[in-house]
Amino acid sequence: MKRILVTGALGQIGSELVTKLREEYGASNVIATDIRKIDSEVVESGPFELLDVTDGKLMSEIAKKYEVDTIMHLAALLSAKAESNPFFAWNLNMGGLVNALEVSRELNTQFFTPSSIGAFGPSTPKDQTPQDTIQRPTTMYGVNKVSGELLCDYYYHKFGVDTRGVRFPGLISYVTLPGGGTTDYAVEIYYEAVKRQAYTSYIQEGTYMDMMYMPDALDAIIQLMEADPNKLKHRNAFNVTAMSVAPEHFEEEIKKHIPAFTLSYNVDPIRQAIADSWPNAIDATAAKEEWGFKPKYDLCSMTKDMLSKLS
Numbered sequence: 001m002k003r004i005l006v007t008g009a010l011g012q013i014g015s016e017l018v019t020k021l022r023e024e025y026g027a028s029n030v031i032a033t034d035i036r037k038i039d040s041e042v043v044e045s046g047p048f049e050l051l052d053v054t055d056g057k058l059m060s061e062i063a064k065k066y067e068v069d070t071i072m073h074l075a076a077l078l079s080a081k082a083e084s085n086p087f088f089a090w091n092l093n094m095g096g097l098v099n100a101l102e103v104s105r106e107l108n109t110q111f112f113t114p115s116s117i118g119a120f121g122p123s124t125p126k127d128q129t130p131q132d133t134i135q136r137p138t139t140m141y142g143v144n145k146v147s148g149e150l151l152c153d154y155y156y157h158k159f160g161v162d163t164r165g166v167r168f169p170g171l172i173s174y175v176t177l178p179g180g181g182t183t184d185y186a187v188e189i190y191y192e193a194v195k196r197q198a199y200t201s202y203i204q205e206g207t208y209m210d211m212m213y214m215p216d217a218l219d220a221i222i223q224l225m226e227a228d229p230n231k232l233k234h235r236n237a238f239n240v241t242a243m244s245v246a247p248e249h250f251e252e253e254i255k256k257h258i259p260a261f262t263l264s265y266n267v268d269p270i271r272q273a274i275a276d277s278w279p280n281a282i283d284a285t286a287a288k289e290e291w292g293f294k295p296k297y298d299l300c301s302m303t304k305d306m307l308s309k310l311s
């Protein structure tokens with residue numbers, strides 16, 4: 001990777017990924033793009049272009065202008081939002097992806113896009129979910145993610161595009177608030193714990209989902225993109241996770257730092273149904289074996305870091 005175009009760069013992942021990539025590869029070599037422009041480090045610390053990913057022509061022009069050799073395609077509508085507007089989600093998630101893959105094919109670049117644990121469904125084995133398993137999701141987001149994984153594999157086999165991806169679990173960060181996913185509660189709980197020592201979870205007690213701290217997610221992206229292609233048996237997309245947790249586990253950990261913290265529940269049936277259709281705990285062995293995935297943070301160290309950064 002020498003010159004990287006990032007779409008959806010102002011989102012939860014993008015805003016931290018761009019900063020990290022600029023540190024690693026040089027500010028002028030990371031071209032951040034998004035459909036909106038806000039006052040932020042991403043816009044100010046290096047090249048930024050307004051780009052709607054459904055506009056393939058403009059994407060190609062920007063990629064050519066900066067002579068990029070890598071595309072990191074992040075722009076998407078997330079799980080909970082996609083369920084409230086499924087047709088829009090299909091057009092954005094699939095239209096944006098195919099445009100980005102076409103630019104990658106045209107310019108012969110490396111390509112990264114994140115899939116999700118949402119690519120699994122109710123018939124997927126729930127515990128130690130294997131890398132290669134049944135994928136029949138029941139959400140529009142999941143349908144988009146499975147289709148996206150297949151499309152990325154197709155571009156690799158058919159056109160030789162160097163596509164790589166991970167299935168991210170819920171990502172937790174103190175920098176940018178999440179953008180409408182099912183695991184957003186795991187970020188909100190820390191903000192609310194610091195602000196008012198209380199949180200009302202829309203996810204039911206006892207609902208296990210995979211999670212990971214953002215610094216580990218960013219390291220995983222860079223490590224996978226730098227990995228020796230000869231070692232990759234899989235490409236789109238690798239299971240990655242750092243912990244399998246339910247709301248009460250966050251409560252326990254937060255109470256160690258803020259004893260007055262209380263957790264209550266007011267379950268949102270839409271997001272709960274999505275959570276119930278996802279695995280409890282996925283198996284990341286393939287990522288560990290093929291490119292050395294090794295998350296540094298567990299629930300305990302992440303909680304300590306989150307609370308100290310937010311306080």
Ligand SMILES: NC(=O)c1ccc[n+]([C@@H]2O[C@H](COP(=O)([O-])OP(=O)(O)OC[C@H]3O[C@@H](n4cnc5c(N)ncnc54)[C@H](O)[C@@H]3O)[C@@H](O)[C@H]2O)c1
Pocket residue numbers: 007008009010011012013014033034035036051052053054073074075076077078092114115116117167168169170171172177178179180181183
């Ligand atoms: N955050 C997570 O926990 C998580 C977990 C698994 C997978 N992912 C995947 O990672 C990727 C990035 O997720 P995120 O959490 O940063 O999302 P986000 O919702 O925080 O950000 C998405 C960004 O895309 C931009 N965008 C929306 N429509 C656009 C368009 N038409 N053209 C260009 N930009 C547009 C938005 O302005 C926003 O800045 C997505 O593919 C998502 O499915 C995220």
